[in-house]
Amino acid sequence: MKSSVLKILSILTAILFLDPITALEFPPELINALFPDLTNTANATQSTPPPAAPPLPSSPARALFVIGDSSVDCGTNNYLGTFARADRPPYGRDFDTHLPTGRFCNGRIPVDYIALRLGLPFVPSYLGQTGSVEDMKRGVNYASAGAGIIFSSGSELGQHISLTQQIQQVMDTFQQFILSMGEDSARDLIAKSIFYISIGSNDYIHYYLLNASNVQSLYLPWSFNQFLAETMKQQIQNLYNANVRNVVVMGLAPLGCAPYYLWLYESENGKCIEMINNMIIEFNFAMRSLVEELNRNLLEANVIFCDAFEGSMDIIKNHERYGFNVTSDACCGLGEYGGWIMCISSEMACVNASNHLWWDQFHPTEAVNKILAENVWSGLHTNMCYPMNLQDMLARI
Numbered sequence: 001m002k003s004s005v006l007k008i009l010s011i012l013t014a015i016l017f018l019d020p021i022t023a024l025e026f027p028p029e030l031i032n033a034l035f036p037d038l039t040n041t042a043n044a045t046q047s048t049p050p051p052a053a054p055p056l057p058s059s060p061a062r063a064l065f066v067i068g069d070s071s072v073d074c075g076t077n078n079y080l081g082t083f084a085r086a087d088r089p090p091y092g093r094d095f096d097t098h099l100p101t102g103r104f105c106n107g108r109i110p111v112d113y114i115a116l117r118l119g120l121p122f123v124p125s126y127l128g129q130t131g132s133v134e135d136m137k138r139g140v141n142y143a144s145a146g147a148g149i150i151f152s153s154g155s156e157l158g159q160h161i162s163l164t165q166q167i168q169q170v171m172d173t174f175q176q177f178i179l180s181m182g183e184d185s186a187r188d189l190i191a192k193s194i195f196y197i198s199i200g201s202n203d204y205i206h207y208y209l210l211n212a213s214n215v216q217s218l219y220l221p222w223s224f225n226q227f228l229a230e231t232m233k234q235q236i237q238n239l240y241n242a243n244v245r246n247v248v249v250m251g252l253a254p255l256g257c258a259p260y261y262l263w264l265y266e267s268e269n270g271k272c273i274e275m276i277n278n279m280i281i282e283f284n285f286a287m288r289s290l291v292e293e294l295n296r297n298l299l300e301a302n303v304i305f306c307d308a309f310e311g312s313m314d315i316i317k318n319h320e321r322y323g324f325n326v327t328s329d330a331c332c333g334l335g336e337y338g339g340w341i342m343c344i345s346s347e348m349a350c351v352n353a354s355n356h357l358w359w360d361q362f363h364p365t366e367a368v369n370k371i372l373a374e375n376v377w378s379g380l381h382t383n384m385c386y387p388m389n390l391q392d393m394l395a396r397i
């Protein structure tokens with residue numbers, strides 16, 4: 001008990017140095033001084049690979065490649081100098097191994113459920129595997145917390161691998177495939193794999209909403225969206241040129257309902273921040289149009305857009321039916337809605353995350369990730385993918 005009181009005290013001391021808006025931007029020296037155990041991750045980080053999926057009916061998907069941010073990071077940032085890391089308890093406490101892995105969740109993230117559905121093992125992080133083709137040919141996860149579509153989004157948190165850099169890593173992986181299995185086999189593997197892209201939140205959290213580089217005066221939300229969509233389009237075309245054929249583009253979740261923004265904008269009764277959600281709706285609209293355009297222009301491509309906003313709002317509205325009774329408070333965090341201070345110790349966490357929508361300031365619980373993944377797969381609870389869900393896309397491979 002004493003240590004938890006001490007920890008909370010030191011957190012509060014840290015706050016005195018910082019104004020709340022920059023609470024996400026602790027300088028690393030301060031972190032090290034206040035939380036020495038944060039830097040000693042030898043015990044906390046779990047490097048053993050999670051258990052393989054049980055064999056499922058044979059799937060035509062050869063591999064799952066994941067590109068994105070903390071919504072799907074499974075350990076990339078454990079290897080980077082950044083404050084955006086999830087390699088300590090209570091992260092991972094409800095995961096298969098009950099240990100932190102780098103996933104920003106109490107348990108599984110959506111791509112874990114998707115991998116199981118595809119009959120594939122949990123996908124290893126690019127920086128966490130040996131680099132051998134054997135380890136990579138059932139899929140690789142390049143996602144990095146803090147990453148955005150814009151190169152500099154999230155850079156105040158420390159290092160991350162941005163979208164452009166992740167695509168570069170994908171190309172490096174393809175080169176390795178070609179060298180080890182020959183061009184034809186490599187192209188076949190790439191064409192029969194699923195690429196899952198989940199990125200964009202940090203372009204709002206750490207760029208637009210912070211008004212970085214005066215961006216709000218230069219771009220209205222709509223033109224900012226167009227800029228993000230254009231960048232995304234170029235990257236998906238680059239992947240297509242490298243023979244990628246099956247792409248899932250995830251939309252953004254309702255960030256305006258995230259505990260951090262409920263706290264920051266002093267929400268009453270957990271009401272979501274509409275100004276932010278409206279931007280997210282516009283972003284998703286732009287991504288959906290982009291996907292339609294790509295399907296028209298890239299003749300052999302199957303690109304689907306899955307609207308995580310729609311899926312999440314369905315959960316929020318019907319939370320009782322889904323078994324959630326805490327819809328606005330983070331399970332782990334401090335302050336109003338648990339949105340003030342990020343989740344950094346087990347003492348800050350609720351006992352049972354499974355009736356919460358939000359795990360921490362920004363990330364949903366495993367229970368929500370499962371529902372969203374089921375919607376991506378088959379629209380089990382609500383249809384959120386256009387023009388088809390993943391299961392139907394798979395039938396076309």
Ligand SMILES: *[C@@H]1O[C@H](CO)[C@@H](O)[C@H](O)[C@H]1NC(C)=O
Pocket residue numbers: 040042043
């Ligand atoms: C890991 O934990 C064990 C006991 O839980 C402890 O004895 C050991 O010193 C720890 N190692 C590190 C590097 O913290």
Ligand SMILES: *[C@@H]1O[C@H](CO)[C@@H](O)[C@H](O)[C@H]1NC(C)=O
Pocket residue numbers: 211213214215216217
């Ligand atoms: C964004 O920042 C610029 C200067 O840095 C300022 O002039 C502008 O008013 C800010 N916009 C908003 C909406 O806060």
Ligand SMILES: *[C@@H]1O[C@H](CO)[C@@H](O)[C@H](O)[C@H]1NC(C)=O
Pocket residue numbers: 325326355
């Ligand atoms: C949610 O439900 C659990 C039991 O299922 C209960 O212990 C808890 O107090 C409830 N929380 C709220 C905010 O209603």
Ligand SMILES: *[C@@H]1O[C@H](CO)[C@@H](O)[C@H](O)[C@H]1NC(C)=O
Pocket residue numbers: 323352353354355
């Ligand atoms: C957590 O809550 C869920 C749903 O309310 C319940 O099914 C489960 O048994 C609870 N688990 C624990 C360990 O209390």
